[in-house]
Amino acid sequence: xxxxxxxxxxxxxxxxxxxxxxxxxxxxxxxxxxxxxxxxxxxxxxxxxxxxxxxxxxxxxxxxxxxxxxxxxxxxxxxxxxxxxxxxxxxxxxxxxxxxxxxxxxxxxxxxxxxxxxxxxxxxxxxxxxxxxxxxxxxxxxxxxxxxxxxxxxxxxxxxxxxxxxxxxxxxxxxxxxxxxxxxxxxxxxx
Amino acid sequence: xxxxxxxxxxxxxxxxxxxxxxxxxxxxxxxxxxxxxxxxxxxxxxxxxxxxxxxxxxxxxxxxxxxxxxxxxxxxxxxxxxxxxxxxxxxxxxxxxxxxxxxxxxxxxxxxxxxxxxxxxxxxxxxxxxxx
Numbered sequence: 001x002x003x004x005x006x007x008x009x010x011x012x013x014x015x016x017x018x019x020x021x022x023x024x025x026x027x028x029x030x031x032x033x034x035x036x037x038x039x040x041x042x043x044x045x046x047x048x049x050x051x052x053x054x055x056x057x058x059x060x061x062x063x064x065x066x067x068x069x070x071x072x073x074x075x076x077x078x079x080x081x082x083x084x085x086x087x088x089x090x091x092x093x094x095x096x097x098x099x100x101x102x103x104x105x106x107x108x109x110x111x112x113x114x115x116x117x118x119x120x121x122x123x124x125x126x127x128x129x130x131x132x133x134x135x136x137x138x139x140x141x142x143x144x145x146x147x148x149x150x151x152x153x154x155x156x157x158x159x160x161x162x163x164x165x166x167x168x169x170x171x172x173x174x175x176x177x178x179x180x181x182x183x184x185x186x187x188x189x190x191x
Numbered sequence: 192x193x194x195x196x197x198x199x200x201x202x203x204x205x206x207x208x209x210x211x212x213x214x215x216x217x218x219x220x221x222x223x224x225x226x227x228x229x230x231x232x233x234x235x236x237x238x239x240x241x242x243x244x245x246x247x248x249x250x251x252x253x254x255x256x257x258x259x260x261x262x263x264x265x266x267x268x269x270x271x272x273x274x275x276x277x278x279x280x281x282x283x284x285x286x287x288x289x290x291x292x293x294x295x296x297x298x299x300x301x302x303x304x305x306x307x308x309x310x311x312x313x314x315x316x317x318x319x320x321x322x323x
Contacts (some may be wrong), residue, residue, distance in 0.1 A: 023222075025217065025220065027223075028217075028220065029213055029216075029217050032212075032213050032216055032217075033213050034210055035207060036207065036212055036213065037207045037208070038205055038206045040206070040207070040208040040212070041203075041204075041205040041206050044206070045203045050208075050209070053208070054208050054209065054212060057208060057212070058212075058215065058216050058219065061216050062193060062219060062220065064214070065220055065223065066223075109296075124198055124201075124202070125198070125201055125202040128198060128202035128203075129202050129203065132199075132202070132203065143199070143203070144203060145198050146203055147196070147199040147201075147202075147203040148203040148204065149205075150200070175195075177302060178195075178199070179195060182195070
């Protein structure tokens with residue numbers, strides 16, 4: 001199947017945004033379909049709970065529906081969604097004092113089982129997700145935005161209203177922690 | 192980019208939510224829309240009452256209202272001035288009457304004293320005729 005090129009997609013996004021602003025619900029649904037993966041995944045990677053991530057994503061899109069008039073372009077829309085989702089994740093986590101898996105618990109669960117030498121990708125991925133979930137709120141969202149959305153530290157700083165150096169330091173420290181934990185879990189794997 | 196970065200990208204890759212996510216959301220949007228319409232209806236009703244009151248102050252209505260108020264004020268003022276003058280006149284007349292009364296009493300007192308003197312002299316003449 002032929003994929004639409006980026007320019008055509010941008011145009012249709014712009015068109016849909018314009019129509020959605022004027023109350024066209026099918027255009028709004030198209031905007032949702034286009035971005036639901038991103039919003040849902042940020043929340044899921046943050047909480048490691050798909051149901052909670054879906055609820056939060058729904059709230060983010062309802063908030064978007066109420067604030068459509070403030071959005072100027074598809075890029076602005078994407079920035080706005082990333083920003084609102086990230087802040088909501090952190091706020092929700094702080095409010096609920098979510099019971100996250102502790103560092104020790106993560107180590108235990110990862111090292112407790114006997115792991116084969118050649119780990120399948122899914123095993124590595126799920127362990128990495130579990131270890132990422134042990135990070136504190138802010139480093140966790142920074143890592144999520146960096147690796148899920150492939151954003152550079154400057155963009156992350158803008159989204160999270162944070163100094164660039166703070167973002168870089170969060171990233172650096174998080175990577176050190178993650179490497180240590182992965183090494184502890186799997187031994188000296190090629191990391 | 193190291194292999195570890197690649198592993199992280201794979202682990203945290205974007206995924207779609209469960210099927211029907213958009214439909215569920217759009218149902219909530221419909222609810223939101225109808226609630227918003229109901230609220231707007233209520234606001235419109237409140238505004239229509241307010242508008243009725245405010246219409247009294249519309250430029251067209253204002254000129255009539257102002258003219259009526261001005262005419263009423265002028266009639267009221269004229270009536271007040273007439274009443275005030277009437278009141279002043281009555282007070283002046285009362286004061287003049289009072290002064291006249293005082294003068295009359297004073298004059299009668301003088302006349303009474305004169306009469307007393309005259310009476311005493313007449314009495315003295317009658318009692319002692321040689322004195323004349």
